[in-house]
Amino acid sequence: MAKGQVKVEVYSERLRLRWSYRSQRYCLSVGLPDSIINRRVATQKAQQIELDMLSGNFDPTLQKYKPEDPLPMVVAGSETSQLHSTLGYLSPVQFEYNYWLSLEGVKAA
Structure with missing residues (x-):
């Protein structure tokens, strides 16, 4: 995984995001099952995190990126x-x- 890259992966048939930032590893469940549409949603979330890391607006608590209530x-x-x-x-x-x-x-x- 390249520096600053957020990876979308499947874990227990659910989508999650994994990445490293400033020597800290992060993992975030997207809260959605694996499907084509949900992968697009996860990819958009990954892009948002990548842009926040690049611009210095990354939220290390991950509250900004957590899924809304189901x-x-x-x-x-x-x-x-x-x-x-x-x-x-x-x-x-x-x-x-x-x-x-x-x-x-x-x-x-």
Whole structure:
């Protein structure tokens, strides 16, 4: 790993970031399972950390980079799911979850 480079890796089927900065090793769980969309999210987080290291704005407590609180599970037919449907917004995690749910109904011919 090159100096100042944040590496995205899979550990226990979950994404995490690993890097060194000023002789200190860091590891941060992204809080997402391994998938194409989630790797993009992790890569963006890695780029943010790399830029902060280069610009001198790195947060050694990692609070700045930790994932936000997880989204609550949305149950079909609940007021929350109706609100999400009305707003038409899906986070990348919700989008991927809905995609995989849609495939469950598809059966091989």
